[in-house]
Amino acid sequence: MTAAALDHLANPDLLPLLGRTPLARIRTPLPLPQPGFWAKLECLGAGGMKARSAVAMLRGAHARGELDPGGTVVESTSGTLGIGLAFAGQALGHQVILVGDAELEPSMRQLLRSYGAELEIVEHPAPEGGWQAARLARLREVLDRLPSAYWPDQYNNPDNAAGYHGMAQELISEINELDVLVCSVGTGGHSAGLVEPLRRRWPGLRVIGVDSVGSAIFGQPARSRLMRGLGSSIHPRNVAYRAFDEVHWVGPAEAVDACRRLSKGCFVTGGWSTGAVALVAAWAARTDAGNTVATVFPDGPHRYLGSIYDDAYCRTHGLDPGRAASHPVEIPHPEAVEVTGWARCRTVVDPLEVRP
Structure with missing residues (x-):
């Protein structure tokens, strides 16, 4: 291994x-x-409030066959869900890539990396949709590079x-x-x-x-x-x-x-x-x-x-x-x-x- x-x-x-x-x-x-x-x-x-949703989303993806054992998870976050996904990634055995933005605090970046997450940081907000739209655009670029990765899509995932x-x-x-x-x-x-x-x-x-x-x-x-x-x-x-x-x-x-x-x-x-x-x-x-x-x-x-x-x-x-x-x-x-x-x-x- x-x-x-x-x-x-x-x-x-x-x-x-x-x-x-x-x-x-x-x-x-x-x-x-x-x-x-x-x-x-x-x-x-442990993992904050959004660890609850992060674990549920990854377990749901497992059950539907959308996330392979050991597969990579990619998500956009302003920080809190990132902590939850880092927890879920360790608990369930997944590498986590988080797309944040320039307003993500240095201390939060350090914490997320210490938990084993990789960070992609966007430096400028989108003209329409602001930081969220900019993060989602970068997320899609990451998914293009990693077509087997799973995107939980926290905004629309039941x-x-x-x-x-x-x-x-x-x-x-x-x-x-x-x-x-x-x-x-x-x-x-x-x-x-x-x-x-x-x-x-x-x-x-x-x-x-x-x-x-x-x-x-x-x-x-x-x-x-x-x-x-x-x-x-x-x-x-x-x-x-x-x-x-x-x-x-x-x-x-x-x-x-x-x-x-x-x-x-x-x-x-x-x-x-x-x-x-x-x-x-x-x-x-x-x-x-x-x-x-x-x-x-x-x-x-x-x-x-x-x-x-x-x-x-x-x-x-x-x-x-x-x-x-x-x-x-x-x-x-x-x-x-x-x-x-x-x-x-x-x-x-x-x-x-x-x-x-």
């Missing part, structure tokens, strides 16, 4: 480490006092959502009653994977999607975004639009403010997605007093020490937490106005759906 083959032997002993993350009660004012909500701390799981059914069962076993679920939306995977089993348990469950200002997912125009990990310049088909009762767009100043309040108030914090969902979950808990609210904190703070938690970075980008909105502006329809800060809309549309 070659040295390369030895490098990619499966290590199934990793798989029992997947999931079973803690559930924390968050009562920190965000920014106003609120009665508390539950947060699933995915940063404390196994992405299926990977979160286990998290749903964990929540069902941990919470007696759930009235409101707040989910960040990027690929659409974890929200789609949670909603169906949770609504079987609690049919009246309300679901709030949390997007980034400048994201096209829910019908706003695509713009350059500071926030990574949620939002998209494309329209992922894993997004379960009909599952959402409303959507909130959160700006970077609000996310920074929420993250810093979390770090000082309850020690549990994270990145852009964590700040955004924490803000909206606190709003939901405060607005509907007596309701049980839960959300998912996708990652921890470490990769954001040079951005969210860096005063110089925040000054450079005009992110003054003191000027962050304390409540959302309500708009009647996603196409009514382009939002620039925290906004709420109770009309949820699929931008690609043909309407009369």
